[in-house]
Amino acid sequence: MxxxxxxDTTALIRHRRSIKPVDMDAARPVDAPLLTELIExxxxxxxxxxxxxxxxxxxxxxxxxxLADNLRRIYQQTxxxxxxxxxxxxxxxxxxxxxxxxxACVMQRNGGAKIPEQEELEAISCALQNLMLSATxxxxxxxxxxxxLLDTAEFQTWLGxxxxxxxxxxxxxxxxxxxxxxPRSVRQPVETKISWxxx
Numbered sequence: 001m002x003x004x005x006x007x008d009t010t011a012l013i014r015h016r017r018s019i020k021p022v023d024m025d026a027a028r029p030v031d032a033p034l035l036t037e038l039i040e041x042x043x044x045x046x047x048x049x050x051x052x053x054x055x056x057x058x059x060x061x062x063x064x065x066x067l068a069d070n071l072r073r074i075y076q077q078t079x080x081x082x083x084x085x086x087x088x089x090x091x092x093x094x095x096x097x098x099x100x101x102x103x104a105c106v107m108q109r110n111g112g113a114k115i116p117e118q119e120e121l122e123a124i125s126c127a128l129q130n131l132m133l134s135a136t137x138x139x140x141x142x143x144x145x146x147x148x149l150l151d152t153a154e155f156q157t158w159l160g161x162x163x164x165x166x167x168x169x170x171x172x173x174x175x176x177x178x179x180x181x182x183p184r185s186v187r188q189p190v191e192t193k194i195s196w197x198x199x
Contacts, residue, residue: 013133015136015182016142017136017183018142019141019143019180021095021096021172022095023177023180024174026097026098026099026174028174030175034138037134038131038134038135038138038173039056039058039103039131041134042056042127045123047127048111048120051115052110053108054108054124054127055161056105057104058102058103060100064097064102067104068094068096070158071147071149072093075088076089077154079149092147096172099143099172099173100175101174102172103170103173105124106165107121107124107165107166108120108162109162109164125168128171140173140175141174141176144170144171145169145170150170151167
C-alpha cells in the first residue's frame with residue numbers, strides 16, 4: 001500500500017478550516033457511502049483499551065428539521081433568562097437546514113471504571129479530527145459546534161443516550177457553496193510552543 005507523503009499530509013492538515021453551515025450548499029446531498037467512509041475513518045482514532053467510545057447519530061434530509069426544532073425547544077427550556085439570546089435561538093433553528101448533514105457525536109462510556117472519562121473524551125476528540133480531515137480530503141466543509149445545551153438531560157433524553165454518555169458536538173458537513181473563498185488562518189511560530197529536553 002502506498003502511503004501519502006508527509007508533504008501531502010501536512011498540506012491536508014493545514015488546509016482544513018471550519019466552514020460554517022451558511023457557507024455550505026444545503027441542496028447538494030452527501031452520499032451515504034461517503035459519509036460511512038468518513039465515519040469509519042473517525043473510528044480509527046487511538047483509544048485506550050480499544051473501547052471505541054463513540055456513536056454517531058446522522059441527520060439528513062427531513063430529519064434535519066426535527067433536529068432544528070428540538071435544538072430550539074431545548075435551548076428555550078434550559079437557558080436562563082439572563083443568558084437567553086434571540087440570535088442564538090434563531091441560529092439553532094437555521095443551521096441544521098443550511099447544511100445537508102449534521103452528525104451528533106456521542107462519547108459512550110464503554111470502558112467502565114477501568115478507563116477514565118477524560119481518556120474517552122480525548123479519544124473521541126481524535127476521532128472527530130479524523131472525520132474532519134477526511135471530509136476536507138473529500139472536498140467537504142466541516143464545522144464542529146458544541147452549544148451548552150448538548151450537556152442537558154433534555155437533550156440526552158431526546159437523542160436517546162445514557163446519563164453517563166456525552167454528546168461532545170454536532171459536526172455540520174456539506175459541500176462549500178459556489179464561489180466560497182476557502183478561509184485562511186495562521187498559527188504562532190512553532191518555536192514558541194516547543195521546549196526541547198536533551199539531558
